[in-house]
Amino acid sequence: MDYFEFRNGEMYAEDVSVLRLAERHGTPLYVYSRATLERHFRAFDDALAGLEHMVCYAVKANSNLAVLQTLARLGAGFDIVSGGELQRVLKAGGRADRVVFSGVGKSEDEIRFALESGIYCFNVESEYELELIDVTARLMGKRASIALRVNPDVDAKTHPYISTGLKNNKFGVDIATAEQLYLRAARMSGIEILGIASHIGSQLLEVSPFLDALDRVLALVRRLADAGITMRHIDVGGGLGVRYHDEKPIAPADWAAAIKPKFEGLPVRVLTEPGRAIAGNAGILVTRVLGIKGGEDKRFAIVDAAMNDLIRPTLYQAWMDIVPVVQQGEGRETQTYDIVGPICETGDWIGKDRALAIATDDLLAVRTAGAYGFTMASNYNSRPRAAEVMVDGDAETLIRARETFDDLVRGETLLP
Ligand SMILES: Cc1ncc(COP(=O)(O)O)c(C=O)c1O
Numbered sequence: 121m122d123y124f125e126f127r128n129g130e131m132y133a134e135d136v137s138v139l140r141l142a143e144r145h146g147t148p149l150y151v152y153s154r155a156t157l158e159r160h161f162r163a164f165d166d167a168l169a170g171l172e173h174m175v176c177y178a179v180k181a182n183s184n185l186a187v188l189q190t191l192a193r194l195g196a197g198f199d200i201v202s203g204g205e206l207q208r209v210l211k212a213g214g215r216a217d218r219v220v221f222s223g224v225g226k227s228e229d230e231i232r233f234a235l236e237s238g239i240y241c242f243n244v245e246s247e248y249e250l251e252l253i254d255v256t257a258r259l260m261g262k263r264a265s266i267a268l269r270v271n272p273d274v275d276a277k278t279h280p281y282i283s284t285g286l287k288n289n290k291f292g293v294d295i296a297t298a299e300q301l302y303l304r305a306a307r308m309s310g311i312e313i314l315g316i317a318s319h320i321g322s323q324l325l326e327v328s329p330f331l332d333a334l335d336r337v338l339a340l341v342r343r344l345a346d347a348g349i350t351m352r353h354i355d356v357g358g359g360l361g362v363r364y365h366d367e368k369p370i371a372p373a374d375w376a377a378a379i380k381p382k383f384e385g386l387p388v389r390v391l392t393e394p395g396r397a398i399a400g401n402a403g404i405l406v407t408r409v410l411g412i413k414g415g416e417d418k419r420f421a422i423v424d425a426a427m428n429d430l431i432r433p434t435l436y437q438a439w440m441d442i443v444p445v446v447q448q449g450e451g452r453e454t455q456t457y458d459i460v461g462p463i464c465e466t467g468d469w470i471g472k473d474r475a476l477a478i479a480t481d482d483l484l485a486v487r488t489a490g491a492y493g494f495t496m497a498s499n500y501n502s503r504p505r506a507a508e509v510m511v512d513g514d515a516e517t518l519i520r521a522r523e524t525f526d527d528l529v530r531g532e533t534l535l536p
């Protein structure tokens with residue numbers, strides 16, 4: 121559910137007209153709803169009530185500072201995958217001691233920055249990384265808290281590009297060899313073992329892969345306990361899906377109800393790292409129809425948003441809902457369009473074969489664009505990145521200004 125609704129045929133973001141937002145801030149424009157972000161975070165937090173837990177919002181989904189600040193104020197933890205994301209969390213007022221640092225390729229600089237900042241835990245993804253964290257921590261006179269991110273080899277039944285927990289995915293430590301690595305870690309003086317993590321993929325629409333992965337993780341937890349290594353937390357990774365089209369997402373409460381019995385009698389803290397399920401439906405991308413071309417065989421609506429603004433359709437053949445911001449019948453016949461951007465790539469499309477009653481200058485909203493929208497944007501074709509606006513009730517704040525042409529050449533040097 122979200123707070124983008126139609127009133128008298130016109131789309132509203134909470135209590136603000138999307139048409140007005142586009143007039144004020146131009147297009148393409150990302151619009152976020154603060155109430156939606158808050159409600160989704162609370163849905164996870166409430167669902168895990170009764171268990172000691174920490175909901176670590178996956179910053180990669182949407183790292184706008186105001187988004188992070190909104191969640192930090194609710195007491196969120198954060199899942200980061202780079203030093204840049206840590207910087208953003210700290211700048212937004214997030215607490216370092218609620219940060220877990222995932223990612224397959226942490227650099228020494230990033231590890232040092234995380235240790236200096238006092239993060240809660242590194243999710244370690246390989247033996248060489250464990251060694252690097254150990255050495256770095258010792259040189260700094262510190263001990264690094266870690267969890268091993270184990271790869272449970274479970275099919276999450278999602279798009280191959282966003283599956284993370286299969287043996288042939290690059291993520292994590294093979295669960296079969298993890299016990300040996302824990303035993304090594306236990307002997308490292310720069311390392312303190314805190315827990316165990318796994319992550320099986322994103323946009324998951326079934327609970328069973330979570331349960332399969334958890335069973336494998338818990339079997340390892342028991343073996344480790346026998347070896348004298350106790351886990352203080354278990355990070356149950358795997359991102360709940362959202363509705364882009366006709367998917368039936370799992371509610372956080374149902375997910376929590378399914379996993380809770382597994383933790384009965386286990387004195388551990390439960391962590392989870394939702395990104396898309398918190399931010400996805402909290403955002404739309406507003407774009408203007410620049411013109412229409414083609415005829416009977418093929419019609420294109422050229423819009424001012426492109427794959428540099430929203431790459432999900434191009435990258436994953438993702439279906440994203442596209443709706444007119446103002447539903448107006450007059451002078452508009454419903455036709456089938458490919459909705460394409462101005463970028464010089466055949467693959468630059470936002471939607472294909474969409475039946476829409478639209479005309480030049482109309483505004484369209486791409487729904488469920490709050491996650492992996494702006495964060496995956498680029499300057500390809502030297503296009504300035506879009507502005508971002510946060511709506512809160514009937515108030516709005518420009519939380520990131522549109523880039524200018526000057527921004528596009530800033531920081532570069534001509535040869536002498
Ligand atoms: C380790 C880790 N944490 C969190 C996420 C966020 O996933 P989602 O946005 O599906 O919740 C991902 C993405 O797959 C991930 O790999």
Ligand SMILES: N[C@@H](CCCC[NH3+])C(=O)O
Pocket residue numbers: 180282284322323432436491492
């Ligand atoms: N960027 C992906 C999800 C990646 C999840 C992170 N491992 C998407 O837009 O669906």
